[in-house]
Structures are given as C-alpha cells and as structure tokens.
Amino acid sequence: MNFLNEVAQRFPAAISFAAGRPHEANFDVALIHEYLDTYCRHLAETERRSEEEVRRTLFQYGRTKGIVHELVARNLEADEDIAVDPEAIVVTVGCQEAMVLILRALRRDERDVLLAVSPTYVGITGAARLVDMPVLPVRSGDGGVDLADLAAVVRRARSEGLRPRAFYVVPDFSNPAGETLPIEQRHRLLRLAEESDLLLLEDNPYGLFRARGGRLPTLKALDRSRRVVYLGSFAKTGLPGARVGYAVADQLVDGGTGGAPTLFADELSKIKSMLTVNTSPVAQAVIGGKLITYDYSLLRANEREIATYARNLRQVLNGLARRFPGPRDGQAPQVTWNSPAGGFFVVVTVPFRVTDQLLAQSAQEYGVIWTPMHHFYDGAGGEHQLRLSCSLLESGPLDEGLDRLAAFIRDRV
Template sequence: MAVKGVVHDALPVRDIAQSGAAPTLRKADLHASVRDPVLETMTFLNEVTYRYPDAISFAPGRPYDGFFDIEQIFGHLRRYLDHEAGQGRTPEQLRTLMYQYGPVAGQIREIIADSLREDERIDVPAESIVVTVGAQEAMLLVLRALVTGPEDAFLVSSPCFMGITGAARLLDIPVTPVAESEDGFSRAALEAAIAKERSRGRRPRAFYVIPDHSNPSGATMSLRARAELLDCAARHDILVVEDSPYRLVSPGPPLPTLKVLDKDRRVVHLGSFAKTVFPGARLGFVVADQPVVDDAGRTTLLADELAKIKSMVTVNTPALSQAVVAGTLLAANGRLSELNARAAVHYDAAMRLTLRHLDQCLPAARRAALGVRWNRPAGGFFLGVRVPFRADNAALARSAEDFGVIWTPMHYFHPDGGGLDELRLSISYVTPADIAEGVARLARFIEAQSEPS
C-alpha cells in the first residue's frame, strides 16, 4: 500500500545531485567540526561493534542493563507526582508541570540540592544548580559562558573525556592539554601550561578534570593532589571544572569532591545521573555558585548566566526525565550511594576479574618482555593498557575481525595526538564469562600484533 507523500524508489546519489531537487552541499563548506575525527569516534566504534556482532566488546562505557526494570520508571514517576501533590500542587498544576515547558534552570533543583547534601556534603543553594540534558549540555554551557574569544584558554586533563573536547570543537574553542600523572594531577604540568598560555598573550580561564576514576584512564586524584589543584587554581586565578560521574558506582568511601574542598567557590561541579540512575533519562546538572557582577554592580550567579544560554539551546530539560530522576532520589532519601551499593559491588568485581585475567593471560615476565603494562584502578569503568604497537583504527579492525575482541584506541582521548600505543578497556557492560574469554582473545591479539613482521 502506497503512502501519500512517500517516495519509494530512491534516486542514486549521483542522480539526486543532477535532478535539481536539492542543492548539493560541499562538506568543505560546512563547519570544520563535522570533519573532526573526535566527532566521528562514536560512529566508528558503533560500526565496528555492529560489523562484528560475535566479537566481545570492551568499548562501551555504559551501565550494566541487569540493574534496570521497566516498572521502576512508572513507580518513580508516581512518587514524584505524589511528592509535588504533597507540596500543595493541584491536579491542574501537576498537569501543567508535566505537559508544558518548564523552568529553564529546572524544576527539581531543590531535590538535587538535598541529594548533594546527603550524598556528597556539597551544600549549595538550589538557585546555583541548572538541570541539563545530560552532563554533555552542562559542558557546552560552561564552555560557552567562560570562553569569550581567542584570547581565552581552556585547559583539560589529558587523556581527556572526548565529550568536553567535542563540545569545545563545536564552539571553535581550542583546548590546551595538561598531561595527567599517575596521581591524576600534576601541579608542574598545569603550571607549565598556564605559563605557556600567558606567554602567548592568552588568559587561562578554567581547567577540566575528572578526579575520580577518570574516563579514559581510570586514574584517581589523591587527597593531596586535590588540595594542590585547588591551591594552584587560587594562585593562578582560574576555575576548576569538576566532572565526576563514577564516584557513586565505585567501591568504598570516596574521597571528598573538589567542590567540598573548595572554600573559594572556584569549582564548577558537573553532575550526571547516567551511571547512578539510568542514561536514557539524559539528565545532568551543573553547580555554578560563582558570583557574576555586571557593569552596574549588580550580582547574579554563574548558574543564572548558564540558564540564559540554555534557553537558546534546549529551552528546558524534559519534565518527564526530571520527574523520574526526582522520584528515584526521593525513594533513596537522596542517597544515590546507597541505591547504587549493589552496582558498585558489581563493577568492582568486574574490574578485579578483568585485572586477574590480564595477570593470568599475560604474566609479569611475559608482559615485561613484550613491553605491555596496565594500571589498576580502584573503581570506575575503565583501565588503560599500554602496548608495543600502534593501537589505531586499523589495529582495532584486525582485533575485531581476526581475534573477536573490541576495545577503544586511547588516541581518541588525547587532544595533542598522543596515546597511539595505548588502548582503553571498559568493564561495565561485559559478563564474567565474556571478561574471561575477551581478555584471553585480547592477549592473543597483543601477542600476535607484537611479533616482528
């Protein structure tokens, strides 16, 4: 049965270009970001995964599906609506709350603020929070607000989560990499980067970092390193953009956030519910309690300025997503750490199992002979493996096709082009059986790839 308005016989691309039905756009005339390898990374990894469906994949950094139950969504939504009704909202107001455009800065800021106090000891007013469409939007808003032009510099810990570098690319903001140390932070590297930017006549504005179980390396900053970072930021008058999505799904009591240690409101704290609730909600937030003074002497919060930008990006964050996440927070009395206790045990076991199989498949003497080594993260989803060959897309394709195992090239995460001899493993989405078999396949691939040609 034909549907009116639907064309069933598609023209070949060359015929479309000649038909006059639509202009042919040159890719060179589009924004340069569409040609940037960073923006093509996820497409490539997805294609590799789907092209080799029988391969075991250590690529996706997504939560384990086994913790999700469809019926929970409805329960959390109902709990939030009951909570709002208990606050005095009428049925008509509840209808408007769920069906209409909501406040730009978010409608569950009080609930998030309560949760931050309960779980993280971050005590900030609700007005300093902007609820965003995932932490990714929060990054975009912060970048757009802080970097005013080519005279400003934005620094990132390297290797770095590609979400922040991708957002910067969309905004034509070059990032300055600061090499990560085994301790997660190097004062010398940050100060050298700041000095270099100032010698070029640029103003360092902020430094982006994941202090806990970072993506991609898995490194965690020590308490001493956190104190050094905040001291360095104060002395050089820069902000710190803290992104920490893996804290509450990792074992043991976490170290205090940079935001808790921050006494001068230098830390802009990014939050995400992707790992602690579920990624499909696409809900994040930013704590931006820094004062902003205009030319007339009026003071607002940075959060107010971020909300202005958000109003022209996504208008507001979907009410349904906010309601479900708020219901989850209410059910846990704000303690996502307790809600995620079972998940933390699961991910910890997966990390330990991966490390144990790596040790078994590539014992110390053998990996020393090959020049292979890896780190041992205490939590999070990721670890890094250094190898004696170029771990690029071609090597990944061979690994998937000939050995049935997929990983992520680490060079995707290096803004300065490094990391060509490293790969990232994600342990969050693989079963124990797949970990055992996948690590064995990986070891065989590393052995074969390391042989002299």
C-alpha cells in the same frame, strides 16, 4: 568516535570492551512508571501542589534551570557532603549540555582557552570544538594531573596573550585513564587554582563506583571560595535514557546590568534558554522519583551496581594478571596495565602500535572490541595503549573477551 561505532555495528558478535555504557541487569520499564508516580506523589503530598499544578509541572514548559534542583541539592548533601543553594544548580540535558553551556559562557573571543589533562574525555573536547574554544593539554602525573605542568601551561598561555578560563578535571576514576587524584593533590590543585585565578570544572560521573579503599572528598566539597564548577550526571547512577545531568555554578558574576552580581548558574540559564529552552520535565520527574525513592542517596540506589562494577574491575585486573604473568629473569614486561581504584576503565600498554586498523582486525579475527587510546589525545599520545571498559559485560562474556584479547595481543608481541 564514529569509526568505533561503525566497527561495533559491523561485528555485532564481537565482545565489546569499548562502550562506557552502564550495566543493564537492573533495567526494568516498570521503574520508569514507579519513579514518575513517586515524583507526582512528592509534588502533591510534600510540596502541597494541587492536581492541576502537578499536571502542569510535568506537561508544560518549565523553569529553565530545572524542576528537580532541590532534590539534586539534597542528593549532593547526602552523597557528597556538598552544601549548595538549589538556585545555583542548572539541570541539563545530560552532562554534555552542561559542558557546552559553561564553555559558551566562558568564551568571549578567540583568546579564551580551556585546559585539560591529556588524554581527556572526548565529550569536553567536543563541547570546546562546538564553541570554538581551543583546549590546551596538560601532562598527566601523580593521580592524573601534573600540577607543575598545569602551572606552566597557565603561565605560557598568559604570556602569549591567551586567557585560560578553566581547567577540566575528573578527579575520580577518570575517563579514559582510570586515574584518581590523591587527597593532597586535590588540596594542591585548589590552592593552585586560587593562586592562578583559574576556574576548575570538576566532572564526576563515576565517583560512586569505588572498588577499593575509601571515598575521597570531591573538589567541590573541599572548595571554600567557589573555585569549582561541579558537573553531575545521572547517566550512570540514575537512568541513562532520561538524559539528565546538571551543573553546580555558585560563582558570583557580573550580571551585566551594572547591578548586583548574579549567580553563574543564571548566566548558564540564559544560554540554556537559547539552546534547549528547558530539560524535559518528564525526564526530570523520572530522576526525581528515583532520588526520592532512595532518600536522596544514589550510593544507596546503586548498591548492586557499585558491587557489579567493582567485581568487573577486579575480574579484568586479575584476568590480565593471569593471562600476562610477566616475563622471567628480570626482563621488563611487554604488556602492562594500570590499576584503577574504581570506575569503568583500565588502560593496557602493549609493545606495538594500536591503530584503528588493528581494532578492525581485532573485531573481525578475534571477536573482541576495545578503544584505541590515541582517540583521547589531541595530537601525539597513546599510540601503544588501548582502553578497556568493564561496565557493561556480564562475568562469562568478560572472561571470554579477555581470552580473545590475550590471543590478539600475544599474536603481536
């Protein structure tokens, strides 16, 4: 995505629907101090650690799997109805490190492959590239995943001697497509994973940000047979600058020593000890303090953000509808978009080819930036689509940005 950053840097005055960064209205440096203090008080008063132990916890190298694992487990219980042994949690340097750890653990040789819906999040394809693991595309379908195609891709891969190790999926408000997997599809996906002996990597960075309808249970909450490795991020719900994420990896795996099976989390921990040793305890303490402050509920901590993202998403969807009211006399509309139930992203389909060249033109001549969807495909796909992110903008610039986008599109249809 270097080209995109470059465009953003060359045209700093352009209004950007490109970055999927969290809203900044509630950033306040004082919060970092407060969260740190809250975490230290928690160690001293609730955990009964001595002053020396508190200092050591923050300053020294620490436990490879992390120091806020118990707090994360309480958060999962509070917000997601996921009950998990804290020992099965590995706290990581953002969710990105968790992806790398998992794929590195799953990759034994060149026959191991990952499956993912196309289009997919660039973070997972990047992680797969780092560990030399091919990603086989699965067609998107009802709510995001074409389950028949998933089954077919698994069969085909196996017949070719490949080992499909896992299927990566974002069931809630996916990036880039903004899709949400319906509840029946979640159950079906779990059954299919069971029948196909496939691990599911569930990534859930946006799940709290539902804009309409009720929240659905995560795959992990429905998981009865440890089929799901759950990927969590505090980048959108905690504090992005802490760079703290985690994996829940409660699968039992062969420990390799002929002894009892061990937790997959412990295998990830061994890899982490060679990758980053441990996640900054200072950064973990900031996240821990935020979790404690809100009684372990990030739903509660993010009440304002959830409202902001819902409002922005509505504003984008209504704004598009107002600016592209559709054709008269029954013709098919030339410009369409999907209607996500939450999250950060909307996909707009246009009747012309969406290239990087056009993005540069849009930035320079119209003062508006977005993301060409073809970047989220490995190979063909998304050529007539662009992604709008609604997370960062305030209401005024968002409206102005839609005006500019509409002008850019209208000049091309």
